[in-house]
Amino acid sequence: MIDTLFIGLSVGSILLLVALGLAITYGVMGVINMAHGELVMVGAYTTVMSGIWLHTGFLIAIPIAFVVTALVGLMIERIVVRRLYGRILDTLLATWGIGILIQQAVRLEFGLSFFGIHIEGLGPGLQNVTIPETLQGAISIGGVEINAYRTFIILVTGVFTLITWFILFRTPIGTQVRAIIRNRQMAAACGVDVERVNAMTFAFGSGLAGVAGVMMSGFKTVFPDMGTPMVVDGFLVVVAGGVGSLLGSVLSAGMLGEINGVVASITNDIVARAVVFGVVILIIIAKPKGLFSFKER
Amino acid sequence: MTKRHVEIAVYAIFIAAIMLAPLVLEPFWLNRIAKYLVYGMLGIAVALSWGYAGVLNLGQGLFFGAGAYMLAMSLKLASPTSLQQGSDTPVPDFMLWNAEPGSKTDLCCINKASFLWIPFQNQWFGVAMGILLPVCIAAVIGIILFRKRIAGVFISIITLALVLLVRLLIIDAQPVTNGFNGLTDLGWFKLFDFEFDPYLVQTYYLVAGSLAVVLVAARLLIETRAGLILQAIRDDPNRARYLGFDVPRFQTFFFTVSAGIASFAGMLYVIAAEFASPTFMDLSFSISMVVWAAVGGRASILGACIGAILINTITASVSETKGFAETWKAIIGLIFVLVVLYLPRGLAGFAHDIADWFVARVNGSPHRAAAREADGVQPAE
Numbered sequence: 001m002i003d004t005l006f007i008g009l010s011v012g013s014i015l016l017l018v019a020l021g022l023a024i025t026y027g028v029m030g031v032i033n034m035a036h037g038e039l040v041m042v043g044a045y046t047t048v049m050s051g052i053w054l055h056t057g058f059l060i061a062i063p064i065a066f067v068v069t070a071l072v073g074l075m076i077e078r079i080v081v082r083r084l085y086g087r088i089l090d091t092l093l094a095t096w097g098i099g100i101l102i103q104q105a106v107r108l109e110f111g112l113s114f115f116g117i118h119i120e121g122l123g124p125g126l127q128n129v130t131i132p133e134t135l136q137g138a139i140s141i142g143g144v145e146i147n148a149y150r151t152f153i154i155l156v157t158g159v160f161t162l163i164t165w166f167i168l169f170r171t172p173i174g175t176q177v178r179a180i181i182r183n184r185q186m187a188a189a190c191g192v193d194v195e196r197v198n199a200m201t202f203a204f205g206s207g208l209a210g211v212a213g214v215m216m217s218g219f220k221t222v223f224p225d226m227g228t229p230m231v232v233d234g235f236l237v238v239v240a241g242g243v244g245s246l247l248g249s250v251l252s253a254g255m256l257g258e259i260n261g262v263v264a265s266i267t268n269d270i271v272a273r274a275v276v277f278g279v280v281i282l283i284i285i286a287k288p289k290g291l292f293s294f295k296e297r
Numbered sequence: 298m299t300k301r302h303v304e305i306a307v308y309a310i311f312i313a314a315i316m317l318a319p320l321v322l323e324p325f326w327l328n329r330i331a332k333y334l335v336y337g338m339l340g341i342a343v344a345l346s347w348g349y350a351g352v353l354n355l356g357q358g359l360f361f362g363a364g365a366y367m368l369a370m371s372l373k374l375a376s377p378t379s380l381q382q383g384s385d386t387p388v389p390d391f392m393l394w395n396a397e398p399g400s401k402t403d404l405c406c407i408n409k410a411s412f413l414w415i416p417f418q419n420q421w422f423g424v425a426m427g428i429l430l431p432v433c434i435a436a437v438i439g440i441i442l443f444r445k446r447i448a449g450v451f452i453s454i455i456t457l458a459l460v461l462l463v464r465l466l467i468i469d470a471q472p473v474t475n476g477f478n479g480l481t482d483l484g485w486f487k488l489f490d491f492e493f494d495p496y497l498v499q500t501y502y503l504v505a506g507s508l509a510v511v512l513v514a515a516r517l518l519i520e521t522r523a524g525l526i527l528q529a530i531r532d533d534p535n536r537a538r539y540l541g542f543d544v545p546r547f548q549t550f551f552f553t554v555s556a557g558i559a560s561f562a563g564m565l566y567v568i569a570a571e572f573a574s575p576t577f578m579d580l581s582f583s584i585s586m587v588v589w590a591a592v593g594g595r596a597s598i599l600g601a602c603i604g605a606i607l608i609n610t611i612t613a614s615v616s617e618t619k620g621f622a623e624t625w626k627a628i629i630g631l632i633f634v635l636v637v638l639y640l641p642r643g644l645a646g647f648a649h650d651i652a653d654w655f656v657a658r659v660n661g662s663p664h665r666a667a668a669r670e671a672d673g674v675q676p677a678e
Contacts, residue, residue, distance in 0.1 A: 080634060097633030104630065105627070280458055281458050281459060284454065
């Protein structure tokens with residue numbers, strides 16, 4: 001029973017890691033970033049590449065991936081998303097196109113494969129990442145054997161959730177971000193540089209996707225299409241939890257993760273996913289604003 | 298001469314073009330184009346719900362897939378392989394492969410849920426269910442969502458989650474649906490003892506004729522009073538509500554019509570392509586439909602239809618060149634970003650501007666100013 005709950009918790013923490021970035025970009029900017037899954041993929045590839053080319057370890061890859069995906073995210077915001085504020089469904093479609101572009105860029109090694117140049121670590125094939133030995137195997141807490149890597153994921157998710165919370169609620173920029181969530185026009189009227197804050201928020205959200213990618217690469221094979229299913233899961237978490245509410249995303253990720261874990265232990269993974277989808281649909285129908293949303297002003 | 302005349306002419310040219318295509322195409326390409334015409338029909342369904350009802354349904358694949366599966370079940374039972382399983386009644390081959398040893402080789406009891414297949418021995422039951430089931434699902438979804446005044450992106454997310462949910466259920470129900478593999482090796486659709494071999498020109502005409510009918514019907518439908526009210530609702534639901542219109546009823550009706558068209562397309566696809574698979578309910582397929590409609594013009598029935606046919610035909614032609622297929626995928630992604638950024642009305646918006654110019658040109662200068670003025674007020678199409 002405890003190990004089932006634990007697996008649910010680790011599934012939930014992965015969901016949360018993917019959803020954190022989305023919760024911020026969607027909640028603050030009203031942008032549905034369908035390329036978020038591809039940013040996760042970029043993060044995973046960064047881990048692969050930094051291992052091959054820089055010979056750095058798995059842990060060093062976390063900050064590197066954060067910076068790389070944040071830069072990619074910044075580019076996306078500057079070039080495309082900036083022009084689409086207020087057209088939420090159009091952001092969904094445009095970022096879907098961007099997602100395809102990123103995928104193909106990785107698959108075709110930025111087009112270099114046509115000239116016979118191959119970059120080790122990119123291309124259409126599967127890649128693998130080795131995690132440090134200390135994270136392999138199991139540790140025992142209170143007589144229960146627990147997978148070390150899953151524990152590590154939960155820890156990392158906790159740390160990044162805390163960092164996000166700190167930035168949002170304890171720094172001047174966070175105050176501006178929350179002002180924009182509540183009322184964009186009013187925030188702008190009070191002197192908040194909405195464009196600048198938006199760009200930074202998008203970059204930060206993308207960076208979180210990169211971190212999620214590093215964690216993914218530790219227990220899944222890395223390939224160009226790996227991000228697509230994740231963006232859906234991430235959105236369901238955000239919408240079910242309540243758009244713009246950090247606490248809502250945390251709680252709904254935990255809840256959906258536990259549902260997934262428990263149902264999967266009774267039946268199988270496919271049914272578990274189906275049940276999660278069903279629960280989310282019911283939540284949105286019953287409370288379209290999400291479980292833990294606050295009143296918009 | 299008015300813009301109306303130009304529009305009628307364009308529709309006529311399009312229908313003539315798809316009707317005359319068999320004169321120049323060989324059977325292999327004819328079958329391919331038939332499939333793309335089916336995609337064109339999906340474009341119509343998307344344009345109707347997205348462009349006219351303002352409801353971005355990211356789960357259109359659910360209705361396409363439901364229609365496809367219903368007819369495919371009938372055609373599977375009509376397939377020679379199903380008849381040669383050593384029983385009096387046809388039994389799908391995959392059921393036998395997975396049957397428990399000693400179970401009776403009959404649809405009634407080969408596995409727990411196989412009895413669901415029994416009525417599908419009649420092809421017309423499959424056809425009827427192919428329309429009825431998706432339409433009923435759509436009506437129920439529509440009533441629930443629109444009565445609760447759920448709108449915009451929430452509808453997109455719910456429909457998206459729904460199509461993925463059904464996809465998982467179909468994959469999980471392996472004994473009845475053949476799971477990931479889908480229904481393959483199907484028989485041919487029969488009409489008065491005529492068998493629609495997918496590579497026959499008659500099959501092409503079945504698809505092309507259906508497309509022409511759906512195209513014109515959809516175009517006429519949005520011109521009715523209900524269609525106009527629907528567009529009013531899209532532009533401002535609250536004002537429409539204050540004017541006393543039953544907003545959810547109109548939205549549900551058009552959502553259901555769009556689902557019906559998608560399921561009809563699903564059935565035609567099964568006839569032309571001879572398989573049904575869970576990939577019909579993939580997220581990427583449902584979003585692809587939206588992409589086609591966006592490129593062709595979301596607010597134009599014909600534009601969305603041509604967009605779908607065009608993109609797929611080009612994709613098929615360039616995929617023949619080795620190594621270019623992947624690049625083309627990237628180009629599609631790029632085109633999509635550019636269309637959303639710079640051409641939100643799609644190709645149809647472009648065509649409308651040309652038509653305006655043409656009409657003004659033909660009618661001489663006094664009308665030109667008037668046409669320009671109208672340009673600013675009239676919505677696309």
